[in-house]
Amino acid sequence: DQQVKQNSPSLSVQEGRISILNCDYTNSMFDYFLWYKKYPAEGPTFLISISSIKDKNEDGRFTVFLNKSAKHLSLHIVPSQPGDSAVYFCAALNTGFQKLVFGTGTRLLVSP
Amino acid sequence: KAGVTQTPRYLIKTRGQQVTLSCSPISGHRSVSWYQQTPGQGLQFLFEYFSETQRNKGNFPGRFSGRQFSNSRSEMNVSTLELGDSALYLCASSLALTGELFFGEGSRLTVL
Numbered sequence: 001d002q003q004v005k006q007n008s009p010s011l012s013v014q015e016g017r018i019s020i021l022n023c024d025y026t027n028s029m030f031d032y033f034l035w036y037k038k039y040p041a042e043g044p045t046f047l048i049s050i051s052s053i054k055d056k057n058e059d060g061r062f063t064v065f066l067n068k069s070a071k072h073l074s075l076h077i078v079p080s081q082p083g084d085s086a087v088y089f090c091a092a093l094n095t096g097f098q099k100l101v102f103g104t105g106t107r108l109l110v111s112p
Numbered sequence: 113k114a115g116v117t118q119t120p121r122y123l124i125k126t127r128g129q130q131v132t133l134s135c136s137p138i139s140g141h142r143s144v145s146w147y148q149q150t151p152g153q154g155l156q157f158l159f160e161y162f163s164e165t166q167r168n169k170g171n172f173p174g175r176f177s178g179r180q181f182s183n184s185r186s187e188m189n190v191s192t193l194e195l196g197d198s199a200l201y202l203c204a205s206s207l208a209l210t211g212e213l214f215f216g217e218g219s220r221l222t223v224l
Contacts, residue, residue, distance in 0.1 A: 036213075041217065044155070
């Protein structure tokens with residue numbers, strides 16, 4: 001049972017354009033959501049997070065949007081840069097259960 | 113500040129053998145989580161330890177076990193290895209399981 005789903009395994013975007021990565025979840029008990037970025041041969045690194053009491057969080061070129069009614073969140077990267085090319089994992093947490101659930105990842109390729 | 117250190121980085125085992133992986137968390141971090149990453153499955157939660165106690169366990173068979181020592185270092189063990197256990201095993205630490213995990217580079221296990 002995949003509680004966190006990233007339905008697009010890959011995404012290709014041109015440099016300077018917007019990248020939008022999507023994530024859906026099924027468990028309404030999740031109250032904290034995160035995005036991680038992973039380069040080959042490295043562990044994932046934390047990118048940005050959002051609490052369920054918010055619908056938007058922004059950090060530089062990265063913005064995460066949360067739509068609780070649709071159980072959907074998205075990560076916007078503007079403008080996209082070639083160095084953003086990586087696998088992006090969406091993750092959700094029920095802080096009461098202390099268990100982080102990851103999606104399957106989306107591979108982003110930003111071409112010059 | 114030193115990051116999360118995992119050893120060994122790469123190892124090759126044969127079916128039926130057992131393996132022990134080690135993780136040294138960031139100094140001061142008391143929560144250590146383990147994840148399995150395989151193509152198409154994303155990061156699957158194995159277990160999480162806090163102050164030497166296993167607080168959470170994922171849906172993996174009993175062949176997968178772990179422990180945490182008083183200095184917060186953690187080990188995970190996989191017995192009676194199967195071909196499907198070939199994966200990247202990632203360890204992550206945090207002050208508390210708030211979701212903002214710091215990952216090591218992983219131990220890549222190949223089972224032949």
